[in-house]
Amino acid sequence: DAGVIQSPRHEVTEMGQEVTLRCKPISGHDYLFWYRQTMMRGLELLIYFNNNVPIDDSGMPEDRFSAKMPNASFSTLKIQPSEPRDSAVYFCASSLGWSGTGFYEQYFGPGTRLTVT
């Protein structure tokens, strides 16, 4: 398996523009997570899905952020309009669920480095 795939790997955009980040989870995984990483705030969970359904979006910073998972193999994180403080590395991760005997590892994608000028 190719692992979790994210695109683009780097994105530079101007303030006010719309940004769309993409993620393809590992085939067969039924959980998908979006994280944001900054020096100041560390690794923050933004939203996660189970079987394509959003379970918890309490980490989404504001209405400018939205996420969708139209099918089991694709998810997007959209920022509209973007602001300089959105500059960060955005990670997507996927996993199997809780098995009843334990948890499964979350596999992270390579991340998208977003710079908003």
Added chain:
Amino acid sequence: GENVEQHPSTLSVQEGDSAVIKCTYSDSASNYFPWYKQELGKRPQLIIDIRSNVGEKKDQRIAVTLNKTAKHFSLHITETQPEDSAVYFCAASRVGGYNKLIFGAGTRLAVHP
């Protein structure tokens, strides 16, 4: 909700020394505690995890201990090597938490030759 605190934020050791990173959690229902390693410019990767039904787990030079009463767990790296230099994150999760991980703030470990 769950809160995970991690200490220290930075740690510098000489090659061959041991390194210890400590985390505390607030939710007594948490029962899964993974540790992730993130090398510079790379993605976080799981290095070891422990479930609440055990007190210690080892994997070669890495070990994790858990004290459920005190609600803290620690990562121990023995015989450190320069390639151990990275940021280490602890996390906690609980049954019914839909596999949601709450991460600590991270510890930047530097191993000097």
